[in-house]
Each structure stands twice: as C-alpha cells, then as structure tokens.
Amino acid sequence: MGFPEDLVRLDGKVALITGGCGGIGACVSRGLAAAGAKVAIADCNRDQACATAAAIRELGHEAYAAAFDALSVPETQRMADEVANHFGALDILVNCVGTHREQKAEDFSEDQFDIVIDLNLKGAMFQAQAAARHMIRQGRGGKQVHIGSVRMQLALRGRGYAAYCASKGGLGILCKQLAAEWAPHRINVNVVAPTFTRTNLVANMLSDPSFYDSLVARIPLGRISEPEDVRNAVLFFVSPASDFITGQTLYVDGGVTATQ
C-alpha cells in the first residue's frame, strides 16, 4: 500500500492490452500509458496495432505493437513471450478481445457458436495463462482484468444472444477460478463488465435516435457507457488501490444490472 498519489500510478509496470485497437482497448491502452505503464498493444490487425502504439509514443509514452491470432493458443503464448522479451517483464494483462454473432437459438450454427466461445472464453483462458506464466516466473505478482459484459448476468429478451451470453457468463466463473488458483502468486484476476459502450463499432446504431432513446430509457444514469468509464474501472483494478479484490466482477453499467 503506497500513498494515495501512488495508488493510481503504474510507473515501471509493463501492461499487455489484447484487443488493444478497439474502441475500449485503445482507450484503456492510452489510460495505462498515461498512468506510467509501458504498454504493449496486441491485436489481430498488425497495422492497427502499430498505429495505436505509434499514437501513444507520440504522446511521449513507451508503447509496443504485437500481432497475434487469439484463436491460436501457441500464437497467444508466442505473443506474450514477445512482449515480455521486449520490455523485460509482464505485470498487467487487460483482455479486451471479444466478438459477437447474433442468431436465434433454434437456428444457431455450430461454427458461429464456436467462434464466439473460442474467442471470448477459450481465448481469455489462454491469454490469462500466457501472461500468468510470466507473472509467476517473475515472482512479484500481477494484475489481470478481463472485459466482460452485463450479459454475464442479464439475458436479452427477443434477441439471439445465446453464444455471447454463454461466453461472457463463462468468463465470470473462469476468472473467479483463476483468481483462486493464482492468488498464492499474488496475481489478482477481476472482470470489468460494461453495458453498451460508445465505440466506432456501434456508431451506426447510435446514429439512429430512436435506437439510442430506447437504449438509455432503461439506464438509470440516462446515458450509455463511454470508453473512459471502462478505462477508469480498469485503472482501478490494475492499481494498488484494489490489492485486496480478486475474483470479482464490477458492472460499469449506469445501474442497469441493479435495476433489471
């Protein structure tokens, strides 16, 4: 436990942000860098990873780009090794990788279901493993945050969310188990679970005022999540301020899960 000004600083830490080019991932990456961490942006798209890292370097921070396929376990380990080799350590993992396929449950195809589970759940497991191997070897603990969703807890009426809900629900108990197994190594594993977040991915949907109005009507705070809301919760979980929290899920949802 440091003094309060140290509670939000990450100087000297190395952070790996997977899916680090997406709307949430890039915002998290910038936030971690601004807090003093050296950041590695890992993404399936090498050009985007390089661009995101370059933009962070332009702000005067250390940033590295790595490409990897989150569907491949050997690739995932190789990427984590590459990052640890580059910076000489790995202290923080923030997993922002995720995908979504919507199909009615009675029509869901096996290959589409597998893609969602493989990327959102199996991918999380093996990113966590790849990073934890370095954290355990280093012997100075670590912090892992996985991005969940309000769909960990809430089903969605009238929509084909079986794969997504199952993958994110599984992520919650996966992280609880990882927290239990790795606590002796002082690796904290937690989940930040946002609701609908404003990113480029959903810009089209949000431009429809009736869609936006119906969306915020059920959110007590009366707005959707901004990437910065998610970033702030991630910063809390990777900082010493949350040292006694592990295996928990925090919903960053403007009150949605509390009132559904």
Added chain:
Amino acid sequence: MRLKGKVALITGASRGIGKGIAEVFAEEGADVAVNYVASAQAAEDVAAWIRCQGRRAMTVKADVAHRAEVEAMMNQVWEELGPIDVLVNNAGIETIVPFLDLTDEQWTRLTDVNLRGEWLCSQVYCRRVIVEKRQGNIVMIGSVQAGKVLPGRTHYAPTKLGLEALTRNMSAEMTPLGIRVNCVHPGLIDTDMTAWVMKRPDILPTVLAQISLGRPGQPREIGTVVAFFASDDSSYLTGQSIHVDGGWVGK
C-alpha cells in the same frame, strides 16, 4: 487527490474500517465528519490526524438507529463543513448468537443499526441533497457474509445481504435524481472487531485457508475501494456491490 474539495460523512469512523476509510479520504483531499456513538476520544484522535493532513475534520455523535439523532447529525455537519458530497454508511455491529438462542432484543438491536440505520441515514441525506438540488454519493459497507455463511449469524448476515437489495433499490430511485449508490463488502479485515479471530490459533488458520490471498485485509484496503466509488472515476457505477475479501466469497 481524487476527493479534493469534497465533504464526507463517515458513520462509525472512530475505529476499524471506518477509521481506515476516513484516513484514505483525508489523504485523497476530502474534509471528513467522523461519526461515533460511544468512543468520543477515539473519534477526536481520528479527527486530529485528519487535520494534520491539512484537511478539515469534525466529530459528531449519533446513534444511526435513531431518526432524531441522525437528523441532528446531518444538520450539524452541513453547518460546520458544508453540504455533504459523500455519505459512507459504515456503522455496524456484529454479535455471534446461535439461531435457537437469539432473542427479540438481540435481533432488533442488530438489525436496527445494520440495516435500518443505513436506510435511515440514506433517507435523511437524500432528502436534503434533493431539496438543495445537489449531487450526492452513498457508499454502503456490507460484509462478505452477504454471500458467505458463518456460524451464529442468522441476524447479522440478513442485514448485510439486505444492504445489497437496499443499494439496488435506492439506486433505482435515487440515481435519476443525481445520487449514486454502491456497496462494498469487506472480508476479514484486521480491526479490533475481528481481534478475537486473530488471537485464536484454533480458528485463524482455517479462516485464512479459505481466503485466496491468504491474509486478512487492512482497513485502508477498504478505504481505497470506497474512495474509488466516492470519486468521479466511478461516475458510471451505481447499484453495484463488490466483495473486497482477498478472494473468499463464492468458492
């Protein structure tokens, strides 16, 4: 300093977890009202420590289970420190009584302080915040026992699980009016309330073996989490409960 310029009222802040919260709040820049019910000197010591950090502090006596005392406390703090930005409902008591032995009086006193007290302080606070057209923030202090069974707590555990429901329901009604409400559930924290556990070689190893991090928490480790909920860093969080227990609940 994430709470710079904010005024906070922390109930039961003369010792233990409440004291840890008060210390972190002061270091984060908040002025603090230290509520107590019996330990005037201990409360004054906490206030003196806060003043040493360059913040304003006051002590205020009130039994959180009595409306008139709560209203007087709220008025007094408002007058001396100004409008309250953050209310931390921390005051609580714990006894261990087997279910079959529990008396009406034991049930009533404990639930009065732990559940009705938090409801009461919150209601008095929210009414004033709304009348004055201000923003507010409430953090409830629950317990790992909201999700974990320990012996002799048939009166205590329901109050702490009840706080979760209170948090959700208050958040539904109050958030649209500008008051966020969240709840922190501490696990085994190193305080005088748990000192008896720490001194029992027949109990302590069994308890620590259930905690993933293998150690009790410190009061300040609750304080840093409460400070997060009280700060604008958590501006999109409301109605939530989180366990700060080193990995104890749910396994």
